[in-house]
Amino acid sequence: MVVAPAPLASELRVSVGRFVRRLRAERGEADLPDAQFGVLTYLMRHGDQTPGALAQRERVRPPSMTRTVNALAELGMVAKAEHPTDGRLVVVRLTQAGRREVEETRRRRDAWLARQLDTLSAEDRALLDRAGALLADLAAC
Template sequence: MPDLSHGEDAAAVNTLRSSIMLLGRRLKHQRVDESLSPAEMSVLGLLSLCGSASPGELARKEHVQPPSMTRIIAMLEAKDLVRLEPHPDDRRQKIVTRTEQAESMLAASRAKRNRWLTELAGQLDDDEWAKLRAAAPVLEKLAQT
């Protein structure tokens, strides 16, 4: 494993961190439904990615306290974006499932964000685009770790 804490490597890590954070913030603003908070969008995205889950599982994956997740789920349910269903094994628990309305909204949001990124990447020259395209799987690996 390389030591990335010194010199040019440390500078590259710093640039990577700040660039990813800035792009992430800018991407969050490319939403279709402005009435949803970033936390609500994040939970919907997680449900889309991972499928239905209990509130406790969602809280763990989102790194929030269970009462906070309960409030987020209640807001999403009031907007008809999720529904609570009985847990198949434990009647005391519920499973949170996204609705078709949520899927449509998420698809539209993904399309809007992809258009925005396409426009941004269109400003790159061919060599820069090739490097970014080659880096995409590596960034995905880091994001999944």
């Protein structure tokens, strides 16, 4: 069966969007909005950052990132400190509470997905394994 790219693109866009929304519904104890959780995961992967660098990475305006960072700081998920070489800047670092939130959210998401995958046949899981690799390749373009 030959599948035309345009209809497949539409179907995949909708399906992947629904899948991502359902997966993101699995959250840690803090029940953080996606934007705040995204900042925590970025800090966990890349270390301390300035709010400006975070804003650029998340493609938001600096005042919006400042609000996000302040909300996370109030929750104890991040801490702010003076920049080591530029006293005008602030550096945001992940706290232990922020690290635990990322780990718990990831654990819950992985557990939910593992339960869903367990309902599939071995053949369907193998197909998804291949599809996952293809989607990763497409995302890298």
